[in-house]
Amino acid sequence: MRLVKIKPTYFRGFGDADWINLDASLVVLHGPNGQGKTSLAEAVEWLLYEKTRRRERGENLSQRDYQGSYRNAHAPAGVTTSIEAVLRASNGAEHTVRRELVVGARNAETSRTLVDGNPADLAAVGIPPDDVFNPVISQDGLQDFIHSKPKDRRDKISAALGLEPLVRFKTVVDRARTRFQSSPPPVVVEARTQLGPVVTAMTHSPRVAAIGQRWGSERFDEGADCGELHRAALAFLQMQSGEWGTITEELNRRRREAAQRVFDDAPIQASPHLRADLQTLELQRGDITITVNALGQALTQFTGVAAAVYTQAQLQFWQTGLRMQVAGPPDTCPMCEAPTLTQAKRTEIQQRINQSGDYTRALQALQDQGRAAARFIQGLVNSASRVYPQFLDVDQRRVLVPLLAENPGIRDAFFHAHDAAQTTYQDSRRLLDERRQQVERIHMLAADPGTVHTATQLAAALAADLDQAVQNLARGARDYAAAYATFSPHLARQVASDVTVREIDGLLLPITNWQYVRVLSQYGCLLQESLDVQHQIEAHIQAKQAALFQTRGQEINDWYDMLNPGAPVRYTRMEPGTDSLTLWGETFGVQINAVACLSQCQLNCLGLSIHLIRALTPGTPFRFVLMDDPVQSMDDDHCQALVVQVIKSLLERGLQLVLLSHEQGLVDGIWDTYYHTQPLRLRISEFVQNGPVIEDAETLERAIERAQGLAMGNEDNRRLSVKVVRRCAELLIRAACKATGSTSPPCSATAAQMLPFFQSCPGTEPEHHQGLRATISFSDPAVHTQPGWAVPVPQQIRPHLDRIRQTARQLNVL
Amino acid sequence: MANNPFLEEFVASCPGNLQRRLADAFDGLLPLADDEAAAQLKVTLDTILQEGIDATGQD
Numbered sequence: 001m002r003l004v005k006i007k008p009t010y011f012r013g014f015g016d017a018d019w020i021n022l023d024a025s026l027v028v029l030h031g032p033n034g035q036g037k038t039s040l041a042e043a044v045e046w047l048l049y050e051k052t053r054r055r056e057r058g059e060n061l062s063q064r065d066y067q068g069s070y071r072n073a074h075a076p077a078g079v080t081t082s083i084e085a086v087l088r089a090s091n092g093a094e095h096t097v098r099r100e101l102v103v104g105a106r107n108a109e110t111s112r113t114l115v116d117g118n119p120a121d122l123a124a125v126g127i128p129p130d131d132v133f134n135p136v137i138s139q140d141g142l143q144d145f146i147h148s149k150p151k152d153r154r155d156k157i158s159a160a161l162g163l164e165p166l167v168r169f170k171t172v173v174d175r176a177r178t179r180f181q182s183s184p185p186p187v188v189v190e191a192r193t194q195l196g197p198v199v200t201a202m203t204h205s206p207r208v209a210a211i212g213q214r215w216g217s218e219r220f221d222e223g224a225d226c227g228e229l230h231r232a233a234l235a236f237l238q239m240q241s242g243e244w245g246t247i248t249e250e251l252n253r254r255r256r257e258a259a260q261r262v263f264d265d266a267p268i269q270a271s272p273h274l275r276a277d278l279q280t281l282e283l284q285r286g287d288i289t290i291t292v293n294a295l296g297q298a299l300t301q302f303t304g305v306a307a308a309v310y311t312q313a314q315l316q317f318w319q320t321g322l323r324m325q326v327a328g329p330p331d332t333c334p335m336c337e338a339p340t341l342t343q344a345k346r347t348e349i350q351q352r353i354n355q356s357g358d359y360t361r362a363l364q365a366l367q368d369q370g371r372a373a374a375r376f377i378q379g380l381v382n383s384a385s386r387v388y389p390q391f392l393d394v395d396q397r398r399v400l401v402p403l404l405a406e407n408p409g410i411r412d413a414f415f416h417a418h419d420a421a422q423t424t425y426q427d428s429r430r431l432l433d434e435r436r437q438q439v440e441r442i443h444m445l446a447a448d449p450g451t452v453h454t455a456t457q458l459a460a461a462l463a464a465d466l467d468q469a470v471q472n473l474a475r476g477a478r479d480y481a482a483a484y485a486t487f488s489p490h491l492a493r494q495v496a497s498d499v500t501v502r503e504i505d506g507l508l509l510p511i512t513n514w515q516y517v518r519v520l521s522q523y524g525c526l527l528q529e530s531l532d533v534q535h536q537i538e539a540h541i542q543a544k545q546a547a548l549f550q551t552r553g554q555e556i557n558d559w560y561d562m563l564n565p566g567a568p569v570r571y572t573r574m575e576p577g578t579d580s581l582t583l584w585g586e587t588f589g590v591q592i593n594a595v596a597c598l599s600q601c602q603l604n605c606l607g608l609s610i611h612l613i614r615a616l617t618p619g620t621p622f623r624f625v626l627m628d629d630p631v632q633s634m635d636d637d638h639c640q641a642l643v644v645q646v647i648k649s650l651l652e653r654g655l656q657l658v659l660l661s662h663e664q665g666l667v668d669g670i671w672d673t674y675y676h677t678q679p680l681r682l683r684i685s686e687f688v689q690n691g692p693v694i695e696d697a698e699t700l701e702r703a704i705e706r707a708q709g710l711a712m713g714n715e716d717n718r719r720l721s722v723k724v725v726r727r728c729a730e731l732l733i734r735a736a737c738k739a740t741g742s743t744s745p746p747c748s749a750t751a752a753q754m755l756p757f758f759q760s761c762p763g764t765e766p767e768h769h770q771g772l773r774a775t776i777s778f779s780d781p782a783v784h785t786q787p788g789w790a791v792p793v794p795q796q797i798r799p800h801l802d803r804i805r806q807t808a809r810q811l812n813v814l
Numbered sequence: 815m816a817n818n819p820f821l822e823e824f825v826a827s828c829p830g831n832l833q834r835r836l837a838d839a840f841d842g843l844l845p846l847a848d849d850e851a852a853a854q855l856k857v858t859l860d861t862i863l864q865e866g867i868d869a870t871g872q873d
Binding site for chain 2: 056183540
């Protein structure tokens with residue numbers, strides 16, 4: 001996969017740039033420092049991997065400093081930062097890949113990728129997500145792994161050898177494990193909290209104290225601990241065998257007995273169903289009004305009919321009189337024997353007798369309602385008794401006083417709450433009992449004119465009395481429950497301090513809290529296993545390193561030796577240690593530490609060698625290498641070696657090389673040496689707010705001038721001049737094709753192969769074709785190797801250049 | 815299943831459930847920075863622990 005062209009948009013130093021053509025086997029870009037060369041290198045790196053090594057290194061020091069640094073500072077709001085490139089696969093197929101910067105919440109920088117216009121991972125065109133094959137040799141990373149801690153150096157060189165995923169895997173597992181240890185999940189925190197008191201209890205139980213001590217250090221052995229605990233419990237219970245359920249049940253029973261021997265708290269325990277019982281009481285309170293209203297209505301009805309009727313004695317008298325009168329004269333009264341028992345009187349008497357029947361029924365109804373109200377009040381009494389304890393008797397109080405002697409404040413506060421609750425209960429209970437008895441005989445009070453007023457007063461105040469009593473009972477019960485909740489842990493502690501109870505707790509608590517033992521045991525195992533995995537990764541890396549140093553280590557030496565042929569002071573080999581890596585060199589046969597003793601130039605060569613083997617890792621999908629200022633510390637000889645040896649070797653391997661440099665001499669050297677390969681020469685002409693202005697450094701006019709200048713020089717210059725003449729012919733053909741809209745020849749075409757494209761350009765004449773053919777033949781390198789060929793003199797070169805210039809002018813391309 | 819051949823080779827040479835789980839999880843975290851990936855992998859360790867607890871809780 002080669003780079004054909006690239007278009008950075010508001011990335012690093014670039015603004016809204018045009019496409020940058022890179023379609024040649026050798027591309028050299030010259031530009032001053034600080035004018036965008038590194039931005040171009042980083043653009044390729046970010047496009048491929050969503051990150052750059054420079055940014056990654058920087059973020060390890062300070063994320064804040066580097067946040068947002070991918071986006072150009074002049075980028076307008078709403079415009080996406082992106083890199084787009086056309087890549088050419090080995091089979092000639094071209095793909096447009098694009099990465100767009102996505103800035104999310106809290107300025108988090110991610111990206112999305114597109115392949116041929118569709119959202120897709122770059123894996124779709126064979127680019128893996130990890131940068132094992134990173135083809136970009138960045139200037140700032142050239143020596144960073146040399147001048148670093150031995151461990152970091154080992155990791156970085158391992159990464160360069162192709163072990164980066166493993167090295168990162170080890171680093172990330174290491175950090176994740178550290179986090180897992182320092183910030184355990186909530187389930188572990190909970191288990192630790194719960195198991196703390198268990199461990200304390202176990203240390204008081206001789207049979208399991210040793211296990212408790214181990215658990216205190218979070219050293220668990222589930223199988224062995226379980227067996228030991230089982231045996232200890234059986235021994236305590238003097239049982240030969242038993243299931244866990246039986247053992248737990250028996251221990252619980254014995255604990256209850258032992259605790260009761262110390263103090264039986266059953267009588268003072270707050271109701272375990274307090275909430276439900278209080279709800280019941282509250283519901284009954286809601287029925288008070290209904291019950292009391294029914295009673296009041298019956299009383300009112302009764303008093304209404306009582307005033308209009310005879311007493312029972314009068315009723316009997318008149319009924320008897322009416323029966324006796326039947327035998328005498330019509331209007332004669334049987335009692336006084338006077339004619340007073342007229343028809344009208346008879347009717348009145350009969351009416352009053354009838355009304356007396358209503359009285360009887362009303363009295364019965366009042367009696368019934370009185371009984372119903374009494375039952376209702378008894379229900380309140382029953383509910384109230386459920387929300388209160390039995391209360392302490394004198395003996396129990398006498399036991400508690402010394403038992404809680406160490407906490408007199410807690411004890412006395414409880415006694416106070418206890419006594420207040422008891423008073424509330426007894427007072428309310430007394431009131432309810434009184435009211436119950438009164439309503440039970442309310443009909444008797446109402447039937448007696450001397451006590452009917454008492455009955456009326458009782459009914460009027462009954463609802464308020466009952467409501468107040470229920471409220472007092474509920475509040476008292478709640479207060480007591482709160483006081484008992486505060487008090488009971490202290491009491492339980494005191495009870496548990498009893499030797500027997502303590503021993504039972506030491507056996508019982510680890511059994512009933514076994515689930516927490518399991519959690520912490522598994523947590524410990526996982527910590528150990530993850531540590532083992534770390535060691536395994538480390539061992540695997542070392543094994544891979546050893547193998548790679550045998551093979552790829554030799555490749556490093558080969559590249560290094562290309563740059564330092566025959567040097568008596570040189571790098572020789574790498575020696576991996578457990579957690580380090582030593583770089584060895586030699587000086588006239590004596591071994592030295594390369595990092596400490598080699599020059600910056602030699603270390604520059606070593607860094608370049610290591611990065612080269614990384615870029616050439618077997619299996620790489622890339623057929624290009626991009627070098628950003630690779631000769632920072634190199635002198636002229638080493639630069640020359642880079643040009644003559646290293647670049648030659650890369651080109652011979654069929655790789656595309658894109659080299660960015662501020663060194664004019666280096667660029668010229670590469671240009672002259674590899675001119676025959678039709679290199680592409682670019683230059684940064686200026687740097688403006690919109691970024692670097694990158695243009696083709698080789699125009700037809702410049703090439704003609706250069707060839708003319710060289711033609712006036714010595715033999716070597718004239719030999720090179722002939723090459724430039726051929727290049728002029730190629731540039732003329734390309735310019736003509738472009739100007740006339742004709743098909744351009746492929747970039748790899750030779751001058752002879754390009755001629756038919758020129759001939760098909762509209763406006764070209766046969767004499768143009770013929771002249772250009774002669775020039776191409778003159779400058780054909782195949783001719784130059786023939787016996788008898790002599791380097792042309794200026795007079796032989798100049799006519800070709802004149803003809804090219806004249807043709808170019810006629811075609812308006814100069 | 816880890817797609818990365820280097821991780822796959824490691825898991826093949828050191829087989830085990832934890833090795834496999836960590837490698838698979840890490841494989842999906844390659845684009846992240848180390849610290850972020852470590853935070854995610856810690857969550858994987860939390861999950862593995864919880865699964866173990868749940869499994870033994872059913873015993």
